[in-house]
Amino acid sequence: xxxxxxxxxxxxxxxxxxxxxxxxxxxxxxxxxxxxxxxxxxxxxxxxxxxxxxxxxxxxxxxxxxxxxxxxxxxxxxxxxxxxxxxxxxxxxxxxxxxxxxxxxxxxxxxxxxxxxxxxxxxxxxxxxxxxxxxxxxxxxxxxxxxxxxxxxxxxxxxxxxxxxxxxxxxxxxxxxxxxxxxxxxxxxxxxxxxxxxxxxxxxxxxxxxxxxxxxxxxxxxxxxxxxxxxxxxxxxxxxxxxxxxxxxxxxxxxxxxxxxxxxxxxxxxxxxxxxxxxxxxxxxxxxxxxxxxxxxxxxxxxxxxxxxxxxxxxxxxxxxxxxxxxxxxxxxxxxxxxxxxxxxxxxxxxxxxxxxxxxxxxxxxxxxxxxxxxxxxxxxxxxxxxxxxxxxxxxxxxxxxxxxxxxxxxxxxxxxxxxxxxxxxxxxxxxxxxxxxxxxxxxxxxxxxx
Numbered sequence: 363x364x365x366x367x368x369x370x371x372x373x374x375x376x377x378x379x380x381x382x383x384x385x386x387x388x389x390x391x392x393x394x395x396x397x398x399x400x401x402x403x404x405x406x407x408x409x410x411x412x413x414x415x416x417x418x419x420x421x422x423x424x425x426x427x428x429x430x431x432x433x434x435x436x437x438x439x440x441x442x443x444x445x446x447x448x449x450x451x452x453x454x455x456x457x458x459x460x461x462x463x464x465x466x467x468x469x470x471x472x473x474x475x476x477x478x479x480x481x482x483x484x485x486x487x488x489x490x491x492x493x494x495x496x497x498x499x500x501x502x503x504x505x506x507x508x509x510x511x512x513x514x515x516x517x518x519x520x521x522x523x524x525x526x527x528x529x530x531x532x533x534x535x536x537x538x539x540x541x542x543x544x545x546x547x548x549x550x551x552x553x554x555x556x557x558x559x560x561x562x563x564x565x566x567x568x569x570x571x572x573x574x575x576x577x578x579x580x581x582x583x584x585x586x587x588x589x590x591x592x593x594x595x596x597x598x599x600x601x602x603x604x605x606x607x608x609x610x611x612x613x614x615x616x617x618x619x620x621x622x623x624x625x626x627x628x629x630x631x632x633x634x635x636x637x638x639x640x641x642x643x644x645x646x647x648x649x650x651x652x653x654x655x656x657x658x659x660x661x662x663x664x665x666x667x668x669x670x671x672x673x674x675x676x677x678x679x680x681x682x683x684x685x686x687x688x689x690x691x692x693x694x695x696x697x698x699x700x701x702x703x704x705x706x707x708x709x710x711x712x713x714x715x716x717x718x719x720x721x722x723x724x725x726x727x728x729x730x731x732x733x734x735x736x737x738x739x740x741x742x743x744x745x746x747x748x749x750x751x752x753x754x755x756x757x758x759x760x761x762x763x764x765x766x767x768x769x770x771x772x773x774x775x776x777x778x779x780x781x782x783x784x785x786x787x788x789x790x791x792x793x794x795x796x797x798x799x800x801x802x803x804x805x806x807x808x809x810x811x812x813x
Contacts, residue, residue, distance in 0.1 A: 444482065447478060447481055447482045448482065450478055451475065451478050451479060451482065454471060454474055454475045454478060455475065457471050458471045458472060458475065479526065496530060496544055498544060498545075498547055499547060499548075499549070499550040499551060500534075500550050500551040500553075500554040501532040501534065501535070501537060501547070501550075501551045502532060502533050502534055502551075503530035503531065503532050503533075503537075503544065504530060504531060504532075504533055505528065505529075505530055505541075506524070506529050506530065506531050508524055513529065513538050514538070515529070515538060515539045515540050515543055516537050516538055516539055516634065517539045517540070517543040517546055517547055518539075518540065518543055519607075519608050522538065522540060527540055527541070528540070528541040529541060530544060532551060534551045534552070534553030534554075535551050535552040535553050535638045535642065536638065537549070537551070537638070548582070549581065549635065552635060552638045552639050552642060553642060555639065556639065556642045556643055556646070560643065560646055560648055561648055562618040562619065562643065562648065562649070563600060563601060563618075563619060564618065564619045564622065564623075564654065565602075565619060566617070566619045566620055566623065566624075567597075567599050567600075567602045567617075567619075568601070568602040569597070569602040569603075570602065570603070572586070572587070572588070572595060572604055575603065575604060579593075579604070579605050579606040579608075579609055580598075580601070580603035580604060580605055580609075580633075581605055581606075581609040581633065581635060582606060582608065582609055584606045584608070586604060586605075586606050593606045593607060594606070594607055596610035596612065596631070596633075597631070598610060598631070598632045598633040598636050599617055599630035599631055599632055600615070600617055600619075600630075600632045600633075600636040600640065601632075601633070601636055603633075605633045609633055609634055609635070610631075610632075610633040610634065611634055612631050613631065613632055613633075613634065613637040614629035614630065614631060614632070615629055615630065615632045615636070615637050615640045615641070616628075616629055616630075616640070616712060616716065617630050617632075618640075618649070618712050621712065621715050621716075622649060622651065622654050622655050622658070622715075623654075623655060625658065625661070625662060625719070627716060627719055640712075643712070644711065644712050644713050645711050645712075645713045646711055647702040647709035647710060647711045647714070648709070648711070649709065649710045649711065649712070649715070650708050650709060650710075651665070651708070651710055652708055662718075664718045664719070664721070664723075664724055665718060667724055668714075668718055668723060668724055668727060669707060671724070671727040671728065671731050672703055672707040672727070673707050674731060674764040675697070675703060675704060675727075675730070675731065675734065676704070676706075676707060677762075677763045677764045677770075678734045678735070678738060678764055679694070679704055681738050681745045681748060682694055682734075682737075684748075685742060685744055685745055686744075687737075687741075687742055687744070688737060688742065688745070691737075693733070693734060693737060696730050696733065696734075697730060700714065703727075735762075735764065738762065739762065746760065749761060749762055750762070750763075750776065750777035750778075752777070752778045752779045752782055753776065753778065754778055754779070754782040755779060755782050758779065761777045761778070761779070762777065763775070763777050765777075767779065767780055767781075768780055
């Protein structure tokens with residue numbers, strides 16, 4: 363009997379916490395209803411009078427989700443799990459309504475309700491049904507694990523609730539959307555356009571009017587108008603076209619055409635697609651300023667200084683390529699973020715022009731130029747041995763083509779003092795000697811005297 367009493371106490375203390383408290387009559391009625399099913403079992407003894415009675419509201423507070431009470435048991439079907447969780451959520455809602463407002467118990471019950479809903483969402487969208495990688499319209503979507511709620515779906519234009527919703531991000535153009543919106547996407551990845559057509563629109567806001575767009579959004583083809591009926595038409599300053607509010611979020615970006623023509627860096631409103639395209643293109647060296655606007659160098663002093671530093675770096679490059687110490691020290695990696703600076707002096711990116719406008723580019727290039735010159739002229743004996751002596755005066759220190767007081771022959775790359783070169787003539791003496799030597803070699807022989 364002592365064992366039966368302990369078992370009865372255990373069963374009564376571990377009743378379902380979501381069952382409402384039953385009165386004496388309801389207890390008797392339930393006992394009478396369940397009696398035929400358990401006729402073979404012995405009647406459970408009653409608890410002593412001093413034993414505490416079970417209360418539903420207090421028992422819910424004792425539920426600890428850290429023990430994972432709602433994990434899927436082995437052999438239990440998914441439908442029954444979802445059904446039980448929904449029933450538990452409804453019971454928890456009822457408990458929250460019955461508890462005093464702003465009480466600690468009510469706050470704990472709200473926390474339990476949130477966890478129950480999260481468990482239900484996990485069962486509805488299991489991990490095996492949501493792959494980590496999805497490829498659609500050249501987008502490469504990866505499932506995000508962040509629980510941030512500061513993101514917005516680019517498809518439905520609503521907030522992504524990371525706590526309870528699954529969402530994806532394209533690694534190419536950073537397009538974000540819910541998992542339920544993936545199959546509704548109609549916009550291809552912008553990175554594919556950058557890879558196949560890496561060029562800017564260099565006309566300033568080439569507007570053609572709403573009639574050329576048939577009064578529809580240039581991207582999703584939704585009806586738009588300037589009066590906002592049925593949807594507001596928003597102009598993109600980069601393409602000059604009009605978009606709806608779902609495709610144009612009033613994002614701000616620097617317009618390359620305004621930079622190269624007017625040296626204007628004021629951000630303008632652009633569409634979402636243009637904003638992503640400009641963000642991916644900002645570091646690509648596709649602007650040939652001498653061809654687009656050669657007069658820009660006459661009015662922007664920073665560009666003249668940067669062009670001279672880039673030309674000097676190109677003259678230093680052959681020294682580093684043939685120097686073992688420079689290759690081991692990897693000096694050229696100082697410009698790894700601007701690889702085009704060691705290839706030519708004509709191409710610029712929008713980021714280069716922006717840094718030139720703020721003054722950061724000239725400062726960083728000056729430091730790199732000083733470091734390179736120090737290695738060639740002071741630190742490395744091999745690079746010092748590759749210097750030049752002025753063939754006109756044959757005096758002074760060893761000359762290098764990147765020195766500010768020298769002149770370099772474009773034909774033979776000989777180096778002279780600038781004053782000596784222009785005082786004597788504008789013709790390289792070394793090239794002149796080579797020309798005379800060629801003429802003497804190919805000169806026709808005179809007539810035979812004996813003949």
